[in-house]
Amino acid sequence: MDRRTFIKKSTVAAVGGLLLSTPFSRLLARENGEELDSSLPLDKHPMKVLLINGSARRKGNTFTALSEAAKQLEKNGIEAEIVQIGAKPVRGCVACGQCHAKGLGRCAFDDDICNTVVEKMGGADALIVGSPVYYGQPNGSVLSLIQRLFYAAGDKVRNKPAAAVCVCRRGGATAAFQTLNMPFQMMNMPVVSSQYWNIVYGMSEGQAALDTEGMQTMRTMADNMAWMLKKIHADGSPAYPEREPGQMMNFIR
Numbered sequence: 001m002d003r004r005t006f007i008k009k010s011t012v013a014a015v016g017g018l019l020l021s022t023p024f025s026r027l028l029a030r031e032n033g034e035e036l037d038s039s040l041p042l043d044k045h046p047m048k049v050l051l052i053n054g055s056a057r058r059k060g061n062t063f064t065a066l067s068e069a070a071k072q073l074e075k076n077g078i079e080a081e082i083v084q085i086g087a088k089p090v091r092g093c094v095a096c097g098q099c100h101a102k103g104l105g106r107c108a109f110d111d112d113i114c115n116t117v118v119e120k121m122g123g124a125d126a127l128i129v130g131s132p133v134y135y136g137q138p139n140g141s142v143l144s145l146i147q148r149l150f151y152a153a154g155d156k157v158r159n160k161p162a163a164a165v166c167v168c169r170r171g172g173a174t175a176a177f178q179t180l181n182m183p184f185q186m187m188n189m190p191v192v193s194s195q196y197w198n199i200v201y202g203m204s205e206g207q208a209a210l211d212t213e214g215m216q217t218m219r220t221m222a223d224n225m226a227w228m229l230k231k232i233h234a235d236g237s238p239a240y241p242e243r244e245p246g247q248m249m250n251f252i253r
Helices: 003-009 024-031 061-075 114-122 140-152 173-186 212-232
Strands: 018-020 048-053 079-084 126-134 162-168 199-201
Touching: 048 061, 048 114, 048 140, 061 079, 061 126, 061 162, 061 199, 061 212, 079 114, 114 140, 126 140, 126 173, 126 212, 140 173, 162 173, 162 212, 173 199, 199 212
Parallel strands: 048 079, 048 126, 126 162, 162 199
Antiparallel strands: 018 079
C-alpha cells in the first residue's frame, strides 16, 4: 500500500485504546471544537512520522510531550500521527516464529493493537516512541509492542529515523530512555538527537507542559527529525546504504 492510499484510509478508530489520526493539528482542532486548519490538506504532506504513546492515560504527560513534537513536525511540513496504545492488554512475544515461518510480515496474533501499528508503520517514514517511566523502565506494554513490531515487521522500520521520549516524575528516565533506544540501533535506524536527552518531567496530568526545557527539547528533536527526513528524501525515494549479509556469532558453541 503506498502512502497516499494509506493516508486516505487512515481514520480515527478505537483499537486497544484511542488511535489519534492526523494531521495532528486537525485532530486537536476537532477535539477542541475549533475550525479545521485548511492550510494543511492531508494529501500535501510528503512525509509522515508515527508517534506511539506508550501511556495508558489518554491525555497524560507522555501525550503532552509527544503533542509538542507533533506540532513542531507539522510546522516543518511533516505529517504526524499519534497512536495511543491505551489500557487494553498488549501481549508479549511468545517466540512462536510464525511471523517469519509463514512470511506474514506481521504478528501471528491479531488480538491487540500490534498489527494496527504494523500497518501504520508501513505508511510512515520515521518513528517516535514515548513512554512513562515505571520503576526505571518503559511501560511493559510499549516494550511488548515494539519487540513484536520490530521482529515480525522489521522491513517496515529498518533504516527509518527514530527517537525515544521518556516522561517521569523525578528519576529513572535515563535508564528507560536507553532501553527504548537500543532496538533502534539493531534495525539500522538513525537515532534523532536533541539539545538534551528526550526527557520530560511531570506528575499530574498536564504538568509536563510546565517543563519549559523539556518542551523545548521536544521541539528541537522534532526539528532535527524533520531536517533529517528532508535530507534523506531530497531526491524522492530514499537511497539507503547497501548492507552486508548479516553475520551472527554465538559465543557458546
